[in-house]
Structures are given as structure tokens and as C-alpha cells.
Amino acid sequence: AQTVTQSQPEMSVQEAETVTLSCTYDTSENNYYLFWYKQPPSRQMILVIRQEAYKQQNATENRFSVNFQKAAKSFSLKISDSQLGDTAMYFCAFMKHVLGAGGTSYGKLTFGQGTILTVHP
Amino acid sequence: DTAVSQTPKYLVTQMGNDKSIKCEQNLGHDTMYWYKQDSKKFLKIMFSYNNKELIINETVPNRFSPKSPDKAHLNLHINSLELGDSAVYFCASSQVAGRDGYNEQFFGPGTRLTVL
Numbered sequence: 001a002q003t004v005t006q007s008q009p010e011m012s013v014q015e016a017e018t019v020t021l022s023c024t025y026d027t028s029e030n031n032y033y034l035f036w037y038k039q040p041p042s043r044q045m046i047l048v049i050r051q052e053a054y055k056q057q058n059a060t061e062n063r064f065s066v067n068f069q070k071a072a073k074s075f076s077l078k079i080s081d082s083q084l085g086d087t088a089m090y091f092c093a094f095m096k097h098v099l100g101a102g103g104t105s106y107g108k109l110t111f112g113q114g115t116i117l118t119v120h121p
Numbered sequence: 122d123t124a125v126s127q128t129p130k131y132l133v134t135q136m137g138n139d140k141s142i143k144c145e146q147n148l149g150h151d152t153m154y155w156y157k158q159d160s161k162k163f164l165k166i167m168f169s170y171n172n173k174e175l176i177i178n179e180t181v182p183n184r185f186s187p188k189s190p191d192k193a194h195l196n197l198h199i200n201s202l203e204l205g206d207s208a209v210y211f212c213a214s215s216q217v218a219g220r221d222g223y224n225e226q227f228f229g230p231g232t233r234l235t236v237l
Binding site for chain 1 (some may be wrong): 152156161162163164166169170174176177193211213215217223226233
């Protein structure tokens, strides 16, 4: 079974600074996807960034980037130029494929425990 | 035009009751999911449905049953509610990923269930 570990229950950062959230995972799969989701106080789950395991290049989305170390099974999220609106809980997630009847693949998400990020003015 | 909607957003009920949470998606997706987020914010998959086929069924008590009248809806029915069922329940939907492929899961706003 896959496990996803976020070792930082809480983090804080000053506005405009950079912060890195850590995530490690354990799997025997070779093909999988990794994600960071944001959950603000509104409760809505928002996809921040994703990484395909077969890609060596780290994914970037504007101020968000990842450091994907496949051998170390590490997937950290870097937020640059932090903004007050980045205050939220951040979840690292792992997706593997599950085969249904007929051989169709479906994605199964496993989440980490979450890291509460607070951006201070 | 909400992509994935859930009703109700809040549900307060007594132990032992039976309740349902409804989920609808207007994205044309063919796979839907239910997740549970407990009081410690831990989020875990419960079920996944595609064309009325149960794809993923994690270790969930038999009191929980997904019901899918059509591919745009996946409702969650809970019998004999217990205190430990108090949580936020999220519905999500996606297209079929295809072998080694990926399709984003879109989440609903969540339903906070409180069992007294």
C-alpha cells in the first residue's frame, strides 16, 4: 500500500518570502502521479500542481514549483513570493492506477496528513 | 455553474438515523468518488464509481453505500449513523484516466456531517 508523509504539521512565512513544504511517499509502483492540493478555510480542494513520475523535469506553475526526487521518494513544494491568499492547508497526494473490469484504468488518490501554512503580513 | 455540487453543505443529525448526501457533476465525467475528511483533516478515499461499476471500495463499514442513479450523480447513503461518522465528506469526479494516463479529479465543496 502507498503511504504519503508530510512531516510538518504547521509552517509560517512572511508575505513575499519563500517557503518549502516537505512530502515523502512510499510505493513499489513505477508509474504514478504526485500532486499538491490546497484547502483554504472555505474547505474547497484546489489542485496546485502535479508531477508525472516518468518526467525528470520538475513541474512549475507560476509561483509554485516542486522538487521531485524519485529515488529518494521525495516531493516538496516551494512557494515563492508568498501571498496572504496562500494561507491554507496543503496536502501532498499520490495517485496510482487501479484496473476496473474490462481493463480500464482509474486513478486512486492517497493523501498525506496535511501542512497548515500561514502567511503573515 | 458549479462543476461538482453537493447537498446539503451541513447536516446535523442524531445517532441511529439514516441520511443521504447527494452529489452531482455537470462536467460530463464518467467516474465519481467519495472521500472522508476526519476531525484531524485526514482525507481518505471511500468509493469510486464508473458507469455503475464500483471500482474502488476501501475498508468502509457496510452502513455506507454509494448509489448512482446515472453517471452524473453519486449519492452517499449512511445507515445507523454513529458518532464516529462525524466528518466532512467530499465528492469528486474525473474522466477515465486510460492506461498510464491521468485526469484531474474535481472536488465538490464538501458536506460537514455532525452526529449528535
